[in-house]
Amino acid sequence: MQFQLTKEFLSELETSLEANNESQVVALLEEIHAADIAEIVEELDLNHAKLLYSYLDGNTASEVLTNLDEDIRDKHVSSFTPKEIAKLFIENLESDDATDVISVLNDKKRAEVISNIEDQELAKDIVHLLGFREGTAGALMGKELVKVHESWSVKQCVVEMRKQAKDLDHIYTIYVINDKEVLLGRLSLKKLLTTGSSTKIADIYSTGLKTVKTNTPSEEVASIMEKYDLVALPVIDDLGRLNGRITIDDVVDVIREEADKDYQLASGLSESVESSDNIWILTRARLPWLILGLIGGILGAKVIGVYEEQLRIAPEMAFFIPLIAAMGGNVGVQSSAIIVQGLANNSLGMEGTFIKLMKELGVALINGFVCAGLIFAYNTVVSDTQSLSYTVSIALFIVILFAGLFGTIVPLVLNKYKIDPALATGPFITTLNDIFGLFIYFYIGRMLYV
Amino acid sequence: MQFQLTKEFLSELETSLEANNESQVVALLEEIHAADIAEIVEELDLNHAKLLYSYLDGNTASEVLTNLDEDIRDKHVSSFTPKEIAKLFIENLESDDATDVISVLNDKKRAEVISNIEDQELAKDIVHLLGFREGTAGALMGKELVKVHESWSVKQCVVEMRKQAKDLDHIYTIYVINDKEVLLGRLSLKKLLTTGSSTKIADIYSTGLKTVKTNTPSEEVASIMEKYDLVALPVIDDLGRLNGRITIDDVVDVIREEADKDYQLASGLSESVESSDNIWILTRARLPWLILGLIGGILGAKVIGVYEEQLRIAPEMAFFIPLIAAMGGNVGVQSSAIIVQGLANNSLGMEGTFIKLMKELGVALINGFVCAGLIFAYNTVVSDTQSLSYTVSIALFIVILFAGLFGTIVPLVLNKYKIDPALATGPFITTLNDIFGLFIYFYIGRMLYV
Numbered sequence: 001m002q003f004q005l006t007k008e009f010l011s012e013l014e015t016s017l018e019a020n021n022e023s024q025v026v027a028l029l030e031e032i033h034a035a036d037i038a039e040i041v042e043e044l045d046l047n048h049a050k051l052l053y054s055y056l057d058g059n060t061a062s063e064v065l066t067n068l069d070e071d072i073r074d075k076h077v078s079s080f081t082p083k084e085i086a087k088l089f090i091e092n093l094e095s096d097d098a099t100d101v102i103s104v105l106n107d108k109k110r111a112e113v114i115s116n117i118e119d120q121e122l123a124k125d126i127v128h129l130l131g132f133r134e135g136t137a138g139a140l141m142g143k144e145l146v147k148v149h150e151s152w153s154v155k156q157c158v159v160e161m162r163k164q165a166k167d168l169d170h171i172y173t174i175y176v177i178n179d180k181e182v183l184l185g186r187l188s189l190k191k192l193l194t195t196g197s198s199t200k201i202a203d204i205y206s207t208g209l210k211t212v213k214t215n216t217p218s219e220e221v222a223s224i225m226e227k228y229d230l231v232a233l234p235v236i237d238d239l240g241r242l243n244g245r246i247t248i249d250d251v252v253d254v255i256r257e258e259a260d261k262d263y264q265l266a267s268g269l270s271e272s273v274e275s276s277d278n279i280w281i282l283t284r285a286r287l288p289w290l291i292l293g294l295i296g297g298i299l300g301a302k303v304i305g306v307y308e309e310q311l312r313i314a315p316e317m318a319f320f321i322p323l324i325a326a327m328g329g330n331v332g333v334q335s336s337a338i339i340v341q342g343l344a345n346n347s348l349g350m351e352g353t354f355i356k357l358m359k360e361l362g363v364a365l366i367n368g369f370v371c372a373g374l375i376f377a378y379n380t381v382v383s384d385t386q387s388l389s390y391t392v393s394i395a396l397f398i399v400i401l402f403a404g405l406f407g408t409i410v411p412l413v414l415n416k417y418k419i420d421p422a423l424a425t426g427p428f429i430t431t432l433n434d435i436f437g438l439f440i441y442f443y444i445g446r447m448l449y450v
Numbered sequence: 451m452q453f454q455l456t457k458e459f460l461s462e463l464e465t466s467l468e469a470n471n472e473s474q475v476v477a478l479l480e481e482i483h484a485a486d487i488a489e490i491v492e493e494l495d496l497n498h499a500k501l502l503y504s505y506l507d508g509n510t511a512s513e514v515l516t517n518l519d520e521d522i523r524d525k526h527v528s529s530f531t532p533k534e535i536a537k538l539f540i541e542n543l544e545s546d547d548a549t550d551v552i553s554v555l556n557d558k559k560r561a562e563v564i565s566n567i568e569d570q571e572l573a574k575d576i577v578h579l580l581g582f583r584e585g586t587a588g589a590l591m592g593k594e595l596v597k598v599h600e601s602w603s604v605k606q607c608v609v610e611m612r613k614q615a616k617d618l619d620h621i622y623t624i625y626v627i628n629d630k631e632v633l634l635g636r637l638s639l640k641k642l643l644t645t646g647s648s649t650k651i652a653d654i655y656s657t658g659l660k661t662v663k664t665n666t667p668s669e670e671v672a673s674i675m676e677k678y679d680l681v682a683l684p685v686i687d688d689l690g691r692l693n694g695r696i697t698i699d700d701v702v703d704v705i706r707e708e709a710d711k712d713y714q715l716a717s718g719l720s721e722s723v724e725s726s727d728n729i730w731i732l733t734r735a736r737l738p739w740l741i742l743g744l745i746g747g748i749l750g751a752k753v754i755g756v757y758e759e760q761l762r763i764a765p766e767m768a769f770f771i772p773l774i775a776a777m778g779g780n781v782g783v784q785s786s787a788i789i790v791q792g793l794a795n796n797s798l799g800m801e802g803t804f805i806k807l808m809k810e811l812g813v814a815l816i817n818g819f820v821c822a823g824l825i826f827a828y829n830t831v832v833s834d835t836q837s838l839s840y841t842v843s844i845a846l847f848i849v850i851l852f853a854g855l856f857g858t859i860v861p862l863v864l865n866k867y868k869i870d871p872a873l874a875t876g877p878f879i880t881t882l883n884d885i886f887g888l889f890i891y892f893y894i895g896r897m898l899y900v
Contacts, residue, residue, distance in 0.1 A: 297773025323747025337717030
């Protein structure tokens with residue numbers, strides 16, 4: 001069912017664009033959804049893309065634009081004049097998408113675009129929305145919604161909804177307000193369809209609507225909509241007045257981005273990158289963590305260096321350096337990941353930190369016992385030196401205990417101080433666990449080899 | 451805005467349940483949303499939970515049940531008799547949720563529950579839905595929807611919708627069908643509100659609706675709904691007949707689960723666990739990867755063992771074992787993670803594998819050059835042995851190149867053979883990179899120390 005972009009299609013399109021053959025381009029794209037056209041546009045160079053926009057109707061062109069990858073979208077927008085941006089894109093978009101597009105421009109160009117918007121209502125809405133900080137409900141919300149007054153009758157309500165619906169693609173919820181624009185509740189479509197036309201709205205609307213404030217963080221918005229299975233969520237100001245609504249499709253993006261961010265941190269990427277980004281962007285995202293790993297490696301070398309004498313006595317201790325280091329890292333990442341995911345999904349439950357640590361201790365004891373036992377058995381069979389068997393097993397056991405507890409505490413502490421707990425799963429903590437593991441290993445080695 | 455469960459609240463509730471004080475329990479829970487009550491119920495023991503269900507009205511009780519964690523939900527459901535399950539839960543649920551609840555029961559109990567459902571329509575729908583394989587659109591869909599016939603007038607349509615809406619919580623989309631139940635398109639609420647009442651539906655419905663088949667995999671359903679910003683997606687059979695619809699809230703769960711699964715694999719967890727799970731479940735999810743890591747460590751020990759003689763000549767080579775091993779793992783995870791995320795988000799773009807590898811080579815060359823340069827500078831200043839400086843830097847450079855390319859290829863190959871590419875970010879590949887790194891390191895060391 002999904003559109004699949006082929007090289008043949010792309011080259012056919014590029015040839016038609018090269019030839020300025022508008023009708024052929026339009027014919028090629030006719031049956032294709034704007035979200036798919038966006039994927040095509042991402043593969044075109046800027047001039048071809050601009051030509052293509054000019055062939056599309058305003059609705060499609062603007063929908064294509066909002067579906068583009070952010071970097072490409074910003075580049076495209078900036079290449080048009082303020083007047084073109086207003087006519088071709090902004091006037092065809094809903095207020096939240098329009099605000100997203102405008103927000104990438106500098107102040108001067110932004111003002112010019114806004115002054116070129118014919119629809120004064122939309123211009124006002126955009127100016128209002130531009131005022132909210134990114135990452136809050138205010139920045140996520142749109143102004144397009146259907147609101148009815150509690151004093152209206154069902155009949156009057158339908159008439160008014162007809163007027164309001166003209167500007168809407170989709171009616172998510174019918175909001176009920178009072179004289180002061182304060183949000184009172186919602187009117188279900190079912191009620192509207194099944195109630196006599198003289199009934200007052202005040203008698204049939206339902207209360208207990210979930211709401212957020214304009215300054216609610218977008219992560220919280222996402223978690224509320226996800227938990228309560230909401231399709232749209234009204235946004236109110238401090239006086240309880242209805243300011244706008246957030247729709248689930250915008251929140252799906254927030255959820256996806258959040259999950260991606262945690263994943264990136266866990267895999268040592270410092271910013272959101274895609275494999276189609278260029279080499280410089282990819283390097284920039286990866287080099288910082290590698291240098292951190294390098295510093296960790298140097299510290300590890302220092303720790304081992306301290307025990308150089310021990311290595312001369314027992315060079316076979318070097319064999320198990322990778323094992324000790326790797327296991328510390330693995331255990332730490334595992335226990336951090338469980339906490340990080342619990343924080344992200346709000347599923348940590350009621351247990352206090354102490355109980356969590358006790359449980360982690362239990363898990364670590366089992367894991368430590370099994371792993372230390374296995375490696376002891378292996379070494380007893382394979383190695384001649386009994387001291388080595390004892391050293392590796394005891395060190396491994398301690399490392400598993402320590403890394404497990406450390407991995408549990410760190411994300412909880414980071415979260416308490418409002419630092420992204422996912423940092424705990426990144427190379428930083430792994431490296432610390434490595435170094436601690438090496439220290440324990442050699443310390444025990446020196447005690448046992450007499 | 452979100453409900454926050456406190457210990458005080460929980461103990462007050464438990465006291466009231468202990469005292470069989472129905473009115474007090476009801477009063478305590480009165481203002482609380484079913485999704486929040488579910489969080490509370492998860493903290494109660496089974497007997498208290500069962501008592502609590504009996505105090506709630508059927509709608510709330512069943513909504514609480516569907517909001518529970520899966521393990522707990524299954525335990526609770528199994529503790530009721532078939533008749534209780536049918537009356538208290540199933541008859542108050544939509545067909546898709548009802549099917550989820552029933553599907554955990556064994557065949558005998560399942561049949562008994564179904565025979566106890568009074569609403570014959572619902573029983574039929576559930577039997578139909580039980581037939582679809584988990585992980586497909588059929589298993590995600592619900593049967594509750596509003597459908598209108600193309601031959602109807604707007605007026606007739608509103609009358610029919612009134613009847614159908616009686617059984618619905620939410621009207622997502624109005625589907626238009628023909629005599630053979632074939633899905634033709636959708637009727638927008640806007641059109642319905644703004645068109646004269648004698649107009650035929652056939653003249654005002656819109657076509658080009660996105661659809662999926664009953665056997666479409668749920669990942670594809672999620673990606674379609676996400677890409678095209680859909681709130682509801684109709685499901686058709688091979689004849690094009692409307693079978694049901696999938697709503698965005700169910701798909702949000704699919705998206706979340708998918709992202710969680712990748713994250714778990716990247717952090718070395720073999721199954722979906724929460725920090726509130728018990729010690730045995732937590733251990734079971736973690737031990738397999740640790741044992742894998744252990745085996746990797748033993749292989750690493752073997753590689754170093756081969757070069758024991760070299761370690762006697764140059765014990766300082768042991769210092770940089772952790773650095774070489776860690777860097778190989780870090781680079782590999784980074785490059786795999788970029789590919790895995792690209793596959794999950796459908797954002798790999800048009801580039802072929804060869805171009806991806808060339809780009810990765812570019813990134814790896816820069817990273818390798820920078821890291822090798824830095825460690826060379828460090829060793830030149832700190833260490834007396836020039837051979838060590840050369841060995842560490844050259845080995846690090848090669849390891850970064852190799853791990854980067856290996857990390858790019860492996861997830862692409864896994865994906866081609868329909869194996870979850872996220873496996874590439876787990877401990878398995880990291881361990882392979884470690885071992886390869888050690889081998890290269892000592893191999894070069896033996897060449898350079900003469």
